[in-house]
Amino acid sequence: MGDRIPVHMNGDFQYDIVMEMTFDGLERELHEFGLQGRRICIVTDSNVAALYLNEVEAVVSRCCRETSHFIFPAGEENKNLDTVRSLYEVLIKRQFDRYDVLLALGGGVVGDLCGFAAATYLRGISFIQVPTTLLSQVDSSIGGKTGVDFDAYKNMVGAFHMPKLVYTNISALKTLSPEQFSSGMGEVIKHGLIRDASYYHWLKDHASMIHARDLEHLKEMVKISNHIKREVVEKDPTEQGDRALLNLGHTLGHAIEKLADFRLLHGHCVGLGCIAAMAISIHRGLVQEEELTRLYELMRDFDMPVTVSGLSSHDIVSLTKNDKKMDSGAIRFILLEQIGKAYVDKTVTEAEMSKGLIPILA
Numbered sequence: 001m002g003d004r005i006p007v008h009m010n011g012d013f014q015y016d017i018v019m020e021m022t023f024d025g026l027e028r029e030l031h032e033f034g035l036q037g038r039r040i041c042i043v044t045d046s047n048v049a050a051l052y053l054n055e056v057e058a059v060v061s062r063c064c065r066e067t068s069h070f071i072f073p074a075g076e077e078n079k080n081l082d083t084v085r086s087l088y089e090v091l092i093k094r095q096f097d098r099y100d101v102l103l104a105l106g107g108g109v110v111g112d113l114c115g116f117a118a119a120t121y122l123r124g125i126s127f128i129q130v131p132t133t134l135l136s137q138v139d140s141s142i143g144g145k146t147g148v149d150f151d152a153y154k155n156m157v158g159a160f161h162m163p164k165l166v167y168t169n170i171s172a173l174k175t176l177s178p179e180q181f182s183s184g185m186g187e188v189i190k191h192g193l194i195r196d197a198s199y200y201h202w203l204k205d206h207a208s209m210i211h212a213r214d215l216e217h218l219k220e221m222v223k224i225s226n227h228i229k230r231e232v233v234e235k236d237p238t239e240q241g242d243r244a245l246l247n248l249g250h251t252l253g254h255a256i257e258k259l260a261d262f263r264l265l266h267g268h269c270v271g272l273g274c275i276a277a278m279a280i281s282i283h284r285g286l287v288q289e290e291e292l293t294r295l296y297e298l299m300r301d302f303d304m305p306v307t308v309s310g311l312s313s314h315d316i317v318s319l320t321k322n323d324k325k326m327d328s329g330a331i332r333f334i335l336l337e338q339i340g341k342a343y344v345d346k347t348v349t350e351a352e353m354s355k356g357l358i359p360i361l362a
């Protein structure tokens with residue numbers, strides 16, 4: 001049996017994150033839920049379906065009455081209400097009831113969309129996360145933020161809906177493209193920056209093994225990130241306060257992601273946003289200037305972009321006004337007090353954001 005991290009909300013047990021090296025253990029976990037009389041619909045995208053659907057469907061079919069699947073074209077541009085609508089139509093046609101289950105097999109796009117459909121179909125049914133990208137294994141499968149983009153505004157429509165289980169097969173990371181792996185490192189570095197300086201330095205020390213996708217190093221990394229994310233979401237499941245720290249790099253990152261028409265990957269935009277947030281923290285005298293060089297080096301170790309071309313600082317800053325972290329006209333911006341310690345600041349001005357963007361606008 002692999003590693004298991006229980007997640008509690010408001011003191012009560014909610015679900016386990018289970019980490020293994022194959023999909024086989026999913027059978028044992030599903031049997032725990034007694035789903036023999038239920039239907040399970042596996043929601044996945046076109047790329048993941050080609051790689052893993054047969055294998056996972058075979059495991060799932062041993063644990064429930066009926067297994068089916070819903071496949072949509074891969075890509076952030078399909079994380080929208082049109083795809084959710086198609087999924088609702090399929091569920092209605094298959095007469096899915098309130099006790100049937102959705103299983104998200106894929107990256108953060110699949111998990112966010114499937115979770116949102118689960119949160120809203122029949123006012124809420126159960127869902128299970130089986131994350132297959134680095135980004136989804138370290139971040140998006142945990143904590144119950146579900147949702148879709150609307151008119152390309154990121155995650156504009158969504159709900160908090162906790163999964164019943166997160167089942168992570170680390171070895172699935174072997175088939176991920178280098179670009180997608182590098183994108184996942186954006187959220188990993190974010191975890192170190194907001195919560196754990198020793199983890200941040202560990203990433204630097206083990207960069208070559210992580211880059212080579214040594215499975216033991218990946219497992220260790222996913223585990224530490226999972227502990228960090230779990231600790232934050234347990235204390236503040238619906239982002240009334242400190243959960244916002246997980247948004248380091250996202251206020252500007254989401255604006256860049258939309259303005260670049262999703263040509264840039266989410267984790268890469270988060271990385272760029274982290275550089276800008278660190279630059280603002282340095283301008284405020286909170287963080288030493290040499291930390292920016294260290295961050296560049298770390299991002300380069302993982303082939304992450306450190307600049308973006310063709311975007312204007314004015315457009316990026318203007319778009320932050322649509323950010324979900326707006327609070328009575330002020331943005332709840334995440335800054336660094338030091339490496340490993342972030343805080344929410346409502347006083348960051350547009351001028352500071354523009355200045356913070358200078359290092360990344362090529």
Ligand SMILES: NC(=O)c1ccc[n+]([C@@H]2O[C@H](COP(=O)([O-])OP(=O)(O)OC[C@H]3O[C@@H](n4cnc5c(N)ncnc54)[C@H](O)[C@@H]3O)[C@@H](O)[C@H]2O)c1
Pocket residue numbers: 045046047048051074075076079106107108109110112132133134135136139140141142143144145146154155172173174175176177180183184187266267
């Ligand atoms: N809910 C949250 O807390 C949260 C946290 C972070 C990010 N997100 C969201 O997650 C999304 C990004 O997720 P992502 O980076 O996983 O992107 P993604 O889901 O688009 O997956 C990236 C690509 O990798 C492919 N893929 C998936 N697993 C694979 C595998 N094992 N081998 C080969 N190819 C594989 C997919 O088909 C896709 O083309 C964004 O929409 C972002 O907003 C949500």
Ligand SMILES: O=C(O)C(=O)C[C@@H](O)[C@H](O)[C@H](O)COP(=O)(O)O
Pocket residue numbers: 139142143145154155187239243244246247250324
């Ligand atoms: O779980 C969270 O909380 C996060 O903020 C994790 C982020 O990495 C993720 O991208 C999230 O979807 C962003 O949330 P949003 O509310 O800013 O859309």
Ligand SMILES: [Zn+2]
Pocket residue numbers: 187250266270
């Ligand atoms: Zn993110």
